[in-house]
Amino acid sequence: MNISQIDDDYSVSGQIQVADLDTIKALGFKSIVCHRPDGEEAGQPTFAEIAARAEELGLKIAHVPVGPMGVTPEAVTGMVDALDDFERPMLGYCRSGARSTATYQKSLHLRG
Numbered sequence: 001m002n003i004s005q006i007d008d009d010y011s012v013s014g015q016i017q018v019a020d021l022d023t024i025k026a027l028g029f030k031s032i033v034c035h036r037p038d039g040e041e042a043g044q045p046t047f048a049e050i051a052a053r054a055e056e057l058g059l060k061i062a063h064v065p066v067g068p069m070g071v072t073p074e075a076v077t078g079m080v081d082a083l084d085d086f087e088r089p090m091l092g093y094c095r096s097g098a099r100s101t102a103t104y105q106k107s108l109h110l111r112g
Contacts, residue, residue, distance in 0.1 A: 003018075010104050011029075012093065012094075012101050014094070014097050015094070016091075016093050024091055025059060026110075030087035031086035031090045032050075032059055032062075032090065032091050032093070033093075034047050034094070034097045036060070036093065037066075041095065060079075062086070070102075083107060092104060
């Protein structure tokens with residue numbers, strides 16, 4: 001897991017594993033947004049697997065998948081909803097962190 005801080009409220013990472021969630025919680029994150037569609041790559045944990053452990057730890061989590069078509073208006077709306085509803089700091093993840101960064105940046109324009 002390689003976490004990159006975007007600002008005080010938001011950081012990104014490539015794919016996380018269920019075992020990473022204890023560390024994520026210990027680092028002080030309050031919520032997580034997954035921008036990776038299930039089944040994108042063999043061996044990738046499903047959102048449900050990640051969500052189950054996150055919820056056990058008291059982390060809020062949302063699935064806002066961004067597929068090969070790039071960041072859609074629906075993904076931006078989902079990200080805005082997560083930012084409005086979840087405590088921060090927040091961790092976004094996808095395969096490399098790029099989609100999580102792009103979705104966040106586009107959502108900031110809508111949030112003002």
